Amino acid sequence: MTAQQMIEQERREHAEYEARTVVTEQGETIADLRKVFDKVCNADDWKAPWAAKVPHQIVGIVSRAVEFFHADRPTITGPEPITGYILMTGKGYMA
Numbered sequence: 001m002t003a004q005q006m007i008e009q010e011r012r013e014h015a016e017y018e019a020r021t022v023v024t025e026q027g028e029t030i031a032d033l034r035k036v037f038d039k040v041c042n043a044d045d046w047k048a049p050w051a052a053k054v055p056h057q058i059v060g061i062v063s064r065a066v067e068f069f070h071a072d073r074p075t076i077t078g079p080e081p082i083t084g085y086i087l088m089t090g091k092g093y094m095a
Contacts (some may be wrong), residue, residue, distance in 0.1 A: 024064050037065040040088065047093035053078075053085040062088060071095035 001009075018030035040052035040062055046069070054062050059076060066074045072094040078086035 023068060026061075026064070028061065028064065030068075033061070033065040033068050036061050037069050040066070041069070042092075049090060049092040051087065051089045053080065053083070053087055056084065056086050059086050059088070066090050069093075 015031070018034060021030050022028065023030055023033065036058065037046075040050060040054065042048040042050045052062070056079065063074055063076070066072065066088075070090055070093050072091055074088045074090045076086060076088050078088075080087065
């Protein structure tokens with residue numbers, strides 16, 4: 001097995017682990033939280049402070065994702081008067 005094949009196998013195994021590992025009382029997996037977190041975190045540095053406008057329907061899962069990956073609770077402000085989106089901010093990675 002080449003080094004590249006080993007890396008690809010490790011990535012597959014890690015993705016499978018995240019897909020099956022439930023980490024919230026709501027039954028969400030690491031993979032579920034990662035999908036949401038990747039949409040709101042700082043794209044250049046996931047540990048950096050962040051801000052995002054999100055639909056009110058997903059405030060809960062965004063909060064749980066940020067708590068899981070940043071070990072911090074986001075600040076929730078909103079809704080915006082025109083769009084109805086909720087402004088969420090975070091201090092960044094706190095662990």
